[in-house]
Amino acid sequence: MDDISRRSLELHERLQGKIEVVSRAKVETVEDLSLVYTPGVAEPCRQIQADYQKSWELTRRSHLVAVITDGTAILGLGDIGPAAGMPVMEGKCALFKEFGDVDAFPICVDTHDTDEFVRTVQLISKSFGGINLEDIAAPRCFEIERRLQEVCDVPVFHDDQHGTAVVLAAALINAIKVTHKQTGDLRIVINGAGAAGCAIATLLVHMGFGNVILCDVNGIICEGDEGLHAGQEALSHVTNADHEHGTLADALKGADVFVGVSRGNLVTPEMVSTMNEGIVFPMANPVPEIMPDKALEGGAAIVGTGRSDFPNQINNVLVFPGIFKGALQAHAKRITEEMEVAAAHAIASLIPDEELSPTNIIPSALNKSVADVVAKAVADHVE
Structure with a gap:
């Protein structure tokens, strides 16, 4: 193990993950709780139900990217599986935040089946403003990106x-x-x-x-x-x-x-x-x-x-931080x-x-x- 590998391993052991979820809303009083969660949260839900485009204004969606892999082409390591690919996906999310102030969330999908992978990403796409595909082996990556671009209403980008x-x-x-x-x-x-x-x-x-x-x-x-x-x-x-x-x-x-x-x-x-x-x-x-x-x-x-x-x-x-930042700001599809x-x-x-x-x-x-x-x-x- 070379020095950089040893020090990286020590960092990962100490941090136990390179990203975390931080609340943008303070919850210190009963009134705070009523505004952030029930009963007040029902109104933004109704607004989005009536007008889907308001999901960009009333949630974090317009600042949030999913970083998604199936673990089949992780760095130069090859097909090491989704769990072993998680450190790379976390790292990508950290770079999104550090360099573009874009929130990103790692998702590792445990399948080699193209149909299953595409369907999974399609089903969760309404939670995000963009999909960053990562470390998916060729030639499957070409079909996956093409199909997701057809079925998702947010930008899909294989970095x-x-x-x-x-x-x-x-x-x-x-x-x-x-x-x-x-x-x-x-x-x-x-x-x-x-x-x-x-x-x-x-x-x-x-x-x-x-x-x-x-x-x-x-x-x-x-x-x-x-x-x-x-x-x-x-x-x-x-x-x-x-x-x-x-x-x-x-x-x-x-x-x-x-x-x-x-x-x-x-x-x-x-x-x-x-x-x-x-x-x-x-x-x-x-x-x-x-x-x-x-x-x-x-x-x-x-x-x-x-x-x-x-x-x-x-x-x-x-x-990738700038491309997604611009696409999110413009609500690009x-x-x-x-x-x-x-x-x-x-x-x-x-x-x-x-x-x-x-x-x-x-x-x-x-x-x-x-x-x-x-x-x-x-x-x-x-x-």
């Missing part, structure tokens, strides 16, 4: 997909400025075609960054390949414009950008040396696809990872691609052009001003 995509897009916006590359002309290689990789590819294509080439364990994904899941199949029609085949090393030749959402030590300095002054984002955790010093050794112009101990940390905490694009540009804008450098393309994950800037951008783009 492993879209949060990662938004923060990566923000970093890329600024990396392009530093390297003087041209948006639209980029060759972008994404390694890892699971939840995060597919979402990143989808958003980068939508934003018009250039030719996206998606790779999985078998190499470059091409239209017409067999064995693709639904997400990969859809992307095969809008990526890999030249219908290339080959390995990750083949894909990286002449590439402007590498995005890694796969596993550690898959990329070598020699592979980076074949890129076009590469922007390299190896985001596998805890071990990136290539360590920053090795990427720089291979000639990378900019390197960003998912780790806090290197410059340019690509961290979802820059995204869903989070659209245009809201995600607005969030990416908002995050990128927090580094002034005169302060951009190869080691400063993205705000610090601890910058608590980010959420309000993102929230405003998102709220302004609610349909």
Whole structure:
């Protein structure tokens, strides 16, 4: 057990949970009790019964997000079950509060059945203003999110997909400025075609960054390949414009950008040396696809990872508190691609052009001003 793991375990043992419920109403007198609970509480109940929209005004719903998992893809640990995933869900809730002043509640659902999971979340959705799906394995996560967006009247957002995509897009916006590359002309290689990789590819294509080439364990994904899941199949029609085949090393030749959402030590300095002054984002955790010093050794112009101990940390905490804060403020029914694009540009804008450098393309994950800037951008783009 390394030092950070030992200290984290000690913290969890001491706290016995990282979040708690705190009453916003004082209950010190009989009158307080009558107002907070019976008989007075009956009137807000009647108001909501008569007008469903008043549930946003008379309850905490407009500030409350459910953080929901089935425990099938917890961090890099895999399918460890809902109970073992609870520390991660609590941690996510703590970040919602600390960075966005959004109340969040962890819910761990004990099922691998997609229908059962969707039905469970649908049935509890009226208690919340938004649903943050977390650590659900691909490809089930794609269907779960799609179906919940169809049946819920609140935004449903799978952060492993879209949060990662938004923060990566923000970093890329600024990396392009530093390297003087041209948006639209980029060759972008994404390694890892699971939840995060597919979402990143989808958003980068939508934003018009250039030719996206998606790779999985078998190499470059091409239209017409067999064995693709639904997400990969859809992307095969809008990526890999030249219908290339080959390995990750083949894909990286002449590439402007590498995005890694796969596993550690898959990329070598020699592979980076074949890129076009590469922007390299190896985001596998805890071990990136290539360590920053090795990427720089291979000639990378900019390197960003998912780790806090290197410059340019690509961290979802820059995204989800602000996206939900904005969506909740605007009573949005869903989070659209245009809201995600607005969030990416908002995050990128927090580094002034005169302060951009190869080691400063993205705000610090601890910058608590980010959420309000993102929230405003998102709220302004609610349909």
